[in-house]
Amino acid sequence: MTIHVEGTDPYAWPYDGRLAGGHLALVLAGWDAGWTSRCVSIDEPDRCARDLAVAVDALGGLVVRLAHTGAAPQALPVDAITIAVPGIDGFYASALDDLLRTQGRTHLLVAGHGLEAAVHSTLRSANDRGYECLLVTDASAPLTTDLEAASASTVTMSGGIFGAIGTTPAVLRALQPVPTLVPSTPQEA
């Protein structure tokens, strides 16, 4: 059985349909006091990000938050691994790649604070490293509303060179546990 997130652009994500907790991670870039304070509005994106964290955690996925340049990490409703990163790109000079690889996390949901900056740089690096990435746009808070649409377009252009984009409700539906088939009780006559 393969599972894809509905409505992702420019291709049905993940490419292989292997959407399972064991190789999934939610990577929240800019998840610290510094990047949070620079975003125009975080209420709705953070509600989405927290919902994703709960769903990924429930499925056995890994929840990773990035705290940049020594800033204090922001709270999450589930246990998360905090990775200290010295730059804007979460992979630069950090243990993020090593963590994801040794834990076998090949499929990444990427979101967080600073859509055009921390989120985008981390997404770009994840793609270079061969991870299959979905940028969850409504769970990502931009620094300025002017560039929000362009940041998404930069991902979808050229057939998905930086992965695909999708929305939180669609991801949540795809991550729901497969319902156990209950055999229908034969009706008595």
Next chain:
Amino acid sequence: MTIHVEGTDPYAWPYDGRLAGGHLALVLAGWDAGWTSRCVSIDEPDRCARDLAVAVDALGGLVVRLAHTGAAPQALPVDAITIAVPGIDGFYASALDDLLRTQGRTHLLVAGHGLEAAVHSTLRSANDRGYECLLVTDASAPLTTDLEAASASTVTMSGGIFGAIGTTPAVLRALQPVPTLVPSTPQEA
């Protein structure tokens, strides 16, 4: 004496005014057959890039072209160092950082093919690594004209977290050798 490129945004580049050949490099991302073929128009950007290459070379600066994923490098009018890079970001899994560091190149002019992709990813990584970067916009060919303005805005937002942007004519003026003062010949009577 300090030198800055005129009209750079959002700050006078370079921040330290130390614009000299010895620590300068021109990094041309996407300088291969593959990225070239994906750009909407390369005539004008390439003319600018070649002019920059000549000027940087004349000043003792380093000219570096990135050939991605095994593609053949494109020509340049001066000697250039070709760096093979396996991804979109020129720093990922390549010798670029090592080259620039061991040669003492702290100030980078960044341009090339794929403004939103190869050029931008390389620029972002260069900033994380502490290089002082100028994105030369008119020497960078976009993949699509829709995102050209946004790609520049992403650099200038937030006070220059990814460096500054500038234009080729302004860079060329700043790179001109300081004119030797020629003593005026006393006119004979």
Next chain:
Amino acid sequence: MTIHVEGTDPYAWPYDGRLAGGHLALVLAGWDAGWTSRCVSIDEPDRCARDLAVAVDALGGLVVRLAHTGAAPQALPVDAITIAVPGIDGFYASALDDLLRTQGRTHLLVAGHGLEAAVHSTLRSANDRGYECLLVTDASAPLTTDLEAASASTVTMSGGIFGAIGTTPAVLRALQPVPTLVPSTPQEA
């Protein structure tokens, strides 16, 4: 079915017994004119290395040779991928990790020129990156005979923190294709 190389130290290599061409690579460090010229004797080690290359190639494994700091690569009897590396450690600022990962090569036979230097540094980095490594001692030429034994001991100490060591004949036996079972012909009476 699991396969191990006989006589490896300090544990039966590979740990998972999954010795198959599809995820195997032979990494020959120092496989260039520079490192070759610094070794005390390369005749016997190179004969072993060439035998390994043929056997790995025949099984569908990847043969990778490292050419350091611009030196010309040395010949091999099979097609090999040449990786240019700027330092002594083959993983530093090179495409080696990216190549092995994207090709799914998790099991490495490591050998080459400069046992204490290029070979050892590359082996150490491979282990940090999670590759399952066998240092093939008789296919590795030392810079000085004084340190040959110690270089091997450094690998086997502490329960194999840098992998295991083994010999070429044992590897060749383990890499032999599984013989097709020929049904015995019933003897006529």
Next chain:
Amino acid sequence: MTIHVEGTDPYAWPYDGRLAGGHLALVLAGWDAGWTSRCVSIDEPDRCARDLAVAVDALGGLVVRLAHTGAAPQALPVDAITIAVPGIDGFYASALDDLLRTQGRTHLLVAGHGLEAAVHSTLRSANDRGYECLLVTDASAPLTTDLEAASASTVTMSGGIFGAIGTTPAVLRALQPVPTLVPSTPQEA
């Protein structure tokens, strides 16, 4: 004025004689509970390491301790920066290189726990990255006494491809502040 540490091998360290606090760092690898417990004897090496830490700190040098794979860092008598590292090599997937570069630390004293392992791997990587390194042998605790001499020889071979080796007393003498010249008081008659 240039300063060298006395008796270093195989060359007078540092090569440039620029031994000043501003670009100096002491890097203590394996400075955590895990590596400490694996060493045969740490009393004398740790006394040396602590003396080095005090001297480097007094001169304005940086003291960096590496805590590997989540283990708790060991104490030091001065303020130190703790870098979390996921592997044996302190540079792999950590912020060490970024820290040293952005702080301008080009000259490294390297010591710690696990001479053949954590200390040596970190030293090898530091050299590939262009740092000028001195392995302080008596401040480094081996995992086994058998390999202690060989680990030092591996550094000194081949003209110092991994830097030089030296001892704590010689380093301490070289790091002493230059005595202020006190003019001799003219003796009264």
